[in-house]
Amino acid sequence: MKNPFKFGTLVDNQYFTDRIEELEQINRILNSPNHLILISPRRFGKSSLVKKAVTESKHPYISINMQQVTCIEDLASLLLKGVFRLHPWEKIKHLLANFRVMPTVSITPLGDNMEIGFQTASNISALLEDALSLVEKVSDEDNRIIVIFDEFQEFIEIEKDIDKKMRSIIQEQSKVNYIFLGSEESMMSDIFERKKSPFYHFGQLMRLKKIPYNDFHKYVNDRIKDVVTDNHDKLTEEILSFTSCHPYYTQQLAATIWDNAYYKKIKSEDLLTTSINQIIQSHDLDFERIWMSFNNTDKKIVRILSKEEKPYENKMLPTSTVYSSIRKMMKKGFLIKEDKYEVEDPFFRKWICERIP
Numbered sequence: 001m002k003n004p005f006k007f008g009t010l011v012d013n014q015y016f017t018d019r020i021e022e023l024e025q026i027n028r029i030l031n032s033p034n035h036l037i038l039i040s041p042r043r044f045g046k047s048s049l050v051k052k053a054v055t056e057s058k059h060p061y062i063s064i065n066m067q068q069v070t071c072i073e074d075l076a077s078l079l080l081k082g083v084f085r086l087h088p089w090e091k092i093k094h095l096l097a098n099f100r101v102m103p104t105v106s107i108t109p110l111g112d113n114m115e116i117g118f119q120t121a122s123n124i125s126a127l128l129e130d131a132l133s134l135v136e137k138v139s140d141e142d143n144r145i146i147v148i149f150d151e152f153q154e155f156i157e158i159e160k161d162i163d164k165k166m167r168s169i170i171q172e173q174s175k176v177n178y179i180f181l182g183s184e185e186s187m188m189s190d191i192f193e194r195k196k197s198p199f200y201h202f203g204q205l206m207r208l209k210k211i212p213y214n215d216f217h218k219y220v221n222d223r224i225k226d227v228v229t230d231n232h233d234k235l236t237e238e239i240l241s242f243t244s245c246h247p248y249y250t251q252q253l254a255a256t257i258w259d260n261a262y263y264k265k266i267k268s269e270d271l272l273t274t275s276i277n278q279i280i281q282s283h284d285l286d287f288e289r290i291w292m293s294f295n296n297t298d299k300k301i302v303r304i305l306s307k308e309e310k311p312y313e314n315k316m317l318p319t320s321t322v323y324s325s326i327r328k329m330m331k332k333g334f335l336i337k338e339d340k341y342e343v344e345d346p347f348f349r350k351w352i353c354e355r356i357p
C-alpha cells in the first residue's frame, strides 16, 4: 500500500479534494475575455487549483514563477520559452525578426532544451512589449493562451513603474487570459485593490480559503481507515481540529499518521501525539531560529495567539503596536487571518505553547 496523502508539491487526481465551486468559477473566467487574480496565504493550494483548472480547460498555457524573475530580460526569456513550448520554433521564428532587442537563441543538438538570452536591454519597455505581444500574436481567439504569473507581487519589486508598463501593454490584448497568483495578501491587495494602482480591478479577484471541514473530513477519514481500524472518525476530527483544515498541514499530519500506523504499527490512541511530536522535533531548529528573529512585541503577540487569546484585548500592548506587529508578521507569513488572526503553522503554535513559558 502507498501513502495516500501528499504534501509539499502540487496535488492532483486522488490527492486533490473539493474546490468544486472554485474550479467552476475559474473555468467561467477562462472561457471569457477576463483575467483572474487569486490570493491566499502560502500553501493553501493556489498553484494546484490553477494547474487543475487550466489543464481541464484544455487551453494552451504558459506558467511563470515570478520568484525566478529578477529583470525584464528574465521575464522575456521565460515568455519566449513558453511560446516555443507551444509552437514549433520553425513556424514562428520569423516573428522574432521584429524584436527591437534581438534575442540570442541556442538549442541543444537534440532540440530538447533551449536557452534564450538578450543583450542587456537598453529599451526595457520595448522588450517587455515585444515579448508580451508575441504571446498575443500566436494566440488564437478560439483557443486562447493562458499566462499564469505565480507570486506576482515579486514582479512589482524589480523596477519602478514596471506595473504601469505591463498593464498598458496587456490591456490592449484580446486573445490572452492572465492569471495572477500571490501569497502576500497585503501586496496583492495593494496591486489589485488600491484605486491608484495600474492594476486596480484588472480582473476577477478570488480569495482562496482553507478546505471546508466536511469535505476534508471525508477525504482524510476515507484514507486513514485503511490503516486505523478503530476510532478513525475521532482521529480525523482531532487531526482537523489541530490543523484547522489548513490544506498543507492537514496532508502533512495525515501522511505522518498513516506511516506510523502502517509501517510502525503504533497504537491508534498514540498516533496523533506521536506524529505531532515527530513533526515538531524535525522542525525544532527552524522554529528556534524563527523565534529568535522576533522582537519582544512579536514574541508577545505570537504567544498570545498561540494560546488562542486575543492580542487586542491585552492591556499591556498599545493597539497601534499590536497592529503594526501583526501586519509585519502577516506579510512574512507567520500569521494568517481567516475568521480571526492565527499562527500559520500549527506545529510552530504547539512548539511555542510547550517551549515558551
Ligand SMILES: Nc1ncnc2c1ncn2[C@@H]1O[C@H](COP(=O)(O)OP(=O)(O)OP(=O)(O)O)[C@@H](O)[C@H]1O
Pocket (backbone or CB within 6 Å): 006, 007, 008, 009, 010, 011, 015, 016, 017, 018, 019, 040, 041, 042, 043, 044, 045, 046, 047, 048, 049, 183, 247, 248, 249, 251, 252
Ligand atoms: N485541493 C486540495 N486537496 C488536498 N490537498 C491540497 C489541495 N490543495 C492543496 N493541498 C495541499 O497543500 C499543499 C500546497 O499546495 P500548493 O502548492 O498548490 O499551494 P500554494 O498555495 O500554491 O503554495 P505556495 O504558497 O507554497 O506556492 C499541497 O502539497 C497539498 O498537500
Ligand SMILES: [Mg+2]
Pocket (backbone or CB within 6 Å): 046, 047, 048, 150
Ligand atoms: Mg504555489
